[in-house]
């Protein structure tokens with residue numbers, strides 16, 4: 151039986167990991183993730199979860215522990231934020247390259263220098279090309295449910311999954327959350343069965359040096375070269391879309407909640423302009439859409455739930471009737487624009503969808519973003535688009551001189 | 552007498568045709584080490600010569616399962632293996648982390664210190680060839696004073712070798728030992744002993760390297776012996792805090808017939824730019840360390 155509890159996003163993530171029956175946890179504290187690392191140690195020391203907790207001396211080691219424990223066949227969990235995630239960077243590539251189904255929560259926070267402990271998404275978005283699948287949550291229920299879903303997805307496609315949620319906005323905010331029944335979770339997520347296990351019974355040399363070309367093994371079978379392995383990782387992410395959608399559907403069937411698969415939509419059916427974003431800023435955009443509709447602007451919202459693999463088919467479908475799209479992003483690619491804005495434009499390029507796309511950078515380092523400000527930015531963009539200005543990057547609510 | 556003099560495991564765990572250089576001291580040590588540790592072992596290793604020795608995909612000459620890792624992560628990887636195996640009820644397997652001096656003294660030190668402090672149940676093996684050999688003989692903090700490397704190509708290394716073993720010992724681990732492939736039975740005995748002990752164990756292999764040190768491949772054992780006979784390398788073990796000289800170092804201490812370091816230095820091309828002042832400094836440094844060891848041996 152499900153039960154409802156009031157909890158923070160960090161607590162919801164910890165409940166999700168506990169229900170997923172993780173066997174090894176390794177984490178290093180960093181605001182705003184710390185509470186999550188603490189709860190996991192409480193669960194394990196208190197005997198509520200039978201698992202090994204490795205109190206590592208760094209995030210690089212946290213990910214290394216996950217990599218090695220996963221290689222011998224354990225289900226593993228970690229979590230981090232901001233500079234902790236950046237410190238892991240080398241090992242993020244390693245985990246994905248080794249095709250390990252690791253699940254990690256990234257409690258999104260801005261990165262230094264200068265220091266900020268407050269929320270934006272520069273940390274995880276700058277890890278875009280590490281080969282990890284990235285799912286962003288918009289409320290605490292979705293965090294709990296997504297952690298469970300993430301293991302099922304990761305263990306099907308052999309790609310690590312980053313479950314991202316906004317620091318403080320979700321991590322430290324209490325919300326009612328349904329806790330699914332443990333037995334039902336076990337049915338939804340059976341124990342991890344690795345494709346290859348590192349064990350003395352079947353000795354092998356894992357993650358060795360490769361030559362550029364394909365090579366025969368001792369039995370004369372032609373084996374992959376480095377590039378074939380990279381292609382397989384690429385194809386695995388590309389093909390993960392179906393698994394993500396199927397998993398969300400199966401979850402809905404088992405627990406009565408769905409979170410949108412690749413993306414979620416709000417009032418898009420007849421929308422003239424669509425606001426889009428990742429995580430909690432997309433939730434804020436729904437309030438902005440309501441405000442705009444009160445003023446007669448037909449606005450809708452597309453919340454990007456999965457950023458990698460990029461939901462290209464899904465955005466094309468969701469945006470097909472819109473005249474204009476405005477992205478609101480808590481990260482930026484310096485020297486260009488917001489990464490979501492670029493990806494969206496690329497997904498629409500050459501298709502039937504002719505919407506103009508404007509990008510707004512907002513809420514960096516925890517800068518407050520109000521629904522009213524999003525709505526005003528949309529109205530300004532619409533006016534610009536009417537004037538024929540198809541491209542624009544705006545730093546919302548920021549003194550730019 | 553060595554404990555296993557007539558009982559060395561006859562099985563070979565490294566098949567002919569590894570990619571290590573001719574006369575590689577690391578290979579020789581690895582061969583005896585695996586014989587001592589036997590089948591129920593997993594090795595984790597970073598980028599280094601050992602990684603090349605392990606072979607290029609899809610073949611390997613080594614019969615023991617191995618996990619390759621990034622450069623800084625060897626001991627953390629062992630922590631992960633230990634935790635994973637514990638969670639899966641396979642803690643009977645011996646977990647070995649093995650890295651070069653670069654991956655231990657320099658980049659891997661943090662992970663090793665963390666794993667040792669957590670009393671992780673594994674054996675850490677550092678094979679010390681005194682430089683970054685895999686990337687082409689660059690200086691490491693294990694390179695001795697006066698040695699030429701490709702990043703100290705003209706002036707030679709200006710500092711002494713880091714006394715890393717002291718740093719490891721400061722972690723109060725249950726077993727620490729130094730070995731040389733030139734004395735395989737001493738090496739074998741120590742690995743057999745280490746395997747039986749619980750907790751973090753550290754074994755330091757002093758591994759001569761023909762191309763890195765510039766001497767003919769046939770002289771690896773000779774170079775290993777000279778290192779010990781001059782006191783540049785000292786064979787000992789520390790078991791639960793009790794220090795003991797072993798093998799050749801023990802007899803040298805008893806007989807007081809240690810050779811001058813010049814006998815060792817003059818045989819290696821890497822010291823060809825060493826000046827007399829550096830030679831004296833190296834001798835004084837070796838003497839000081841040797842005296843410390845003798846004092847400890849007397850105290851037990």
Ligand SMILES: Cc1ncc(C[n+]2csc(CCOP(=O)(O)OP(=O)(O)O)c2C)c(N)n1
Pocket residue numbers: 598599600601621622623650651652653654655680682683684685686691
């Ligand atoms: C993060 C990182 N930096 C640099 C390297 C390049 N690199 C590979 S092996 C190596 C040196 C290894 O030296 P050591 O650990 O002493 O082992 P050896 O090569 O002597 O066997 C270096 C610098 C790397 N693999 N990773």
Ligand code: SF4
Pocket residue numbers: 570571572573574575576577578600680684685759760761762763
């Ligand atoms: S460079 Fe030295 S340590 Fe490396 S394989 Fe060759 S001999 Fe062995």
